[in-house]
Amino acid sequence: MTAPWIEGDTSGAGLAIAVACGAAFGAALERAGLGSARKLVGQFYGTDLTVFKVMFSAIVVAMLGAFWLGQAGVLDLARVAVPDTWLAPQLIGGAVFGAGMATAGLCPGTSCVAAASGRGDGLAVMLGMFSGVLVTGLLFAPLRALHESTARGPLTVSAWLGVPYGAVVLAVVAIALVGFGVAERIERPA
Amino acid sequence: MTAAWWRRALAGTAALAGALAPLAGSPYRRDAADRTTGTIDVAELARVVADQEDHVSAVELAGWIRAHLPHLRIVDVRSATEFAAYHIPGAEHVPLDRLASTAFAADDTIVLYSELGVHGAQAWVFLRALGHRRVLFLRNGLHEWLDDVMSPTLAANAPAGAETAFARVAELSRWFGGTPRRLTGTASAPVEPRRRGC
Numbered sequence: 260m261t262a263p264w265i266e267g268d269t270s271g272a273g274l275a276i277a278v279a280c281g282a283a284f285g286a287a288l289e290r291a292g293l294g295s296a297r298k299l300v301g302q303f304y305g306t307d308l309t310v311f312k313v314m315f316s317a318i319v320v321a322m323l324g325a326f327w328l329g330q331a332g333v334l335d336l337a338r339v340a341v342p343d344t345w346l347a348p349q350l351i352g353g354a355v356f357g358a359g360m361a362t363a364g365l366c367p368g369t370s371c372v373a374a375a376s377g378r379g380d381g382l383a384v385m386l387g388m389f390s391g392v393l394v395t396g397l398l399f400a401p402l403r404a405l406h407e408s409t410a411r412g413p414l415t416v417s418a419w420l421g422v423p424y425g426a427v428v429l430a431v432v433a434i435a436l437v438g439f440g441v442a443e444r445i446e447r448p449a
Numbered sequence: 450m451t452a453a454w455w456r457r458a459l460a461g462t463a464a465l466a467g468a469l470a471p472l473a474g475s476p477y478r479r480d481a482a483d484r485t486t487g488t489i490d491v492a493e494l495a496r497v498v499a500d501q502e503d504h505v506s507a508v509e510l511a512g513w514i515r516a517h518l519p520h521l522r523i524v525d526v527r528s529a530t531e532f533a534a535y536h537i538p539g540a541e542h543v544p545l546d547r548l549a550s551t552a553f554a555a556d557d558t559i560v561l562y563s564e565l566g567v568h569g570a571q572a573w574v575f576l577r578a579l580g581h582r583r584v585l586f587l588r589n590g591l592h593e594w595l596d597d598v599m600s601p602t603l604a605a606n607a608p609a610g611a612e613t614a615f616a617r618v619a620e621l622s623r624w625f626g627g628t629p630r631r632l633t634g635t636a637s638a639p640v641e642p643r644r645r646g647c
Contacts, residue, residue: 428470
């Protein structure tokens with residue numbers, strides 16, 4: 260039997276798995292110490308690159324897992340949804356996200372972890388985040404043209420560059436390993 | 450074993466798995482294009498149908514075509530004669546018996562249509578059974594396209610809100626060379642001709 264075994268992200272089982280994944284993700288963030296705003300802001304000053312290392316490790320593990328499970332016939336990648344790319348809105352959203360993360364010292368996941376750990380700043384960031392979602396929803400009509408612009412569909416790096424999937428896997432692993440080495444050097448106290 | 454040892458071991462494993470990846474070929478199932486049998490998750494399909502996520506309206510499809518929606522594939526499942534006589538701009542002809550052997554990419558958004566929608570809906574079930582997830586059909590087939598996109602009408606006694614919607618559809622219709630019409634006087638909506646086909 261080939262994975263994914265559960266299809267549709269709104270089924271009861273799908274939601275249960277989403278909750279389990281979310282809890283595991285939150286636990287991993289907490290174990291990595293990412294509930295602390297100091298730790299996150301350290302990323303921007305080059306004093307603590309834990310966020311970079313945790314997130315890039317997760318990307319590499321997921322990518323290698325998906326690739327080799329697909330090769331082994333355990334996972335049917337054609338049935339794994341790839342989110343759509345909307346170039347302009349996602350670039351702008353990324354910039355807003357980055358500015359908010361640098362200002363608050365927390366991102367959506369870590370703010371939930373911080374709030375769950377009893378930190379007031381985490382709760383404030385969560386409230387700000389949901390307020391932003393609400394305001395965006397209320398202002399959606401004038402934002403619709405931007406939201407629907409520069410659609411690129413479910414674009415993958417492999418399809419975009421026209422290179423084999425395996426070559427992208429190798430490149431990402433190489434970038435990650437070099438990045439980890441550079442991060443370790445940067446973090447060392449002068 | 451120290452943390453440094455574990456770091457080196459994991460980095461080495463990742464490097465090995467990454468280095469072998471280009472030699473392993475595509476991770477997608479090799480038999481995907483050859484599959485002619487599949488399975489249906491009836492509960493999942495029932496949910497998709499109940500949530501009306503199985504079809505697209507002709508006006509919405511027209512918007513996608515005009516906006517050059519990436520990876521959009523419009524599939525006409527009618528006969529070759531019918532396809533030659535008229536088809537939706539950009540459509541490709543894939544009759545039902547060739548549907549299973551036609552290769553679709555995982556990121557294609559497939560819109561199926563027939564004359565009146567029945568064969569389009571059946572084709573939707575076939576492709577879903579073969580594992581394609583981004584599949585939709587035109588509920589009332591080509592006739593919906595002809596009525597709503599190529600010849601949209603606004604009744605004389607239409608409510609005020611309908612005017613704005615009609616203006617948008619009319620603009621879309623003209624883009625495709627259609628002829629939007631405002632019905633005047635006591636004229637009512639055109640009589641539906643008897644439709645034949647599936």
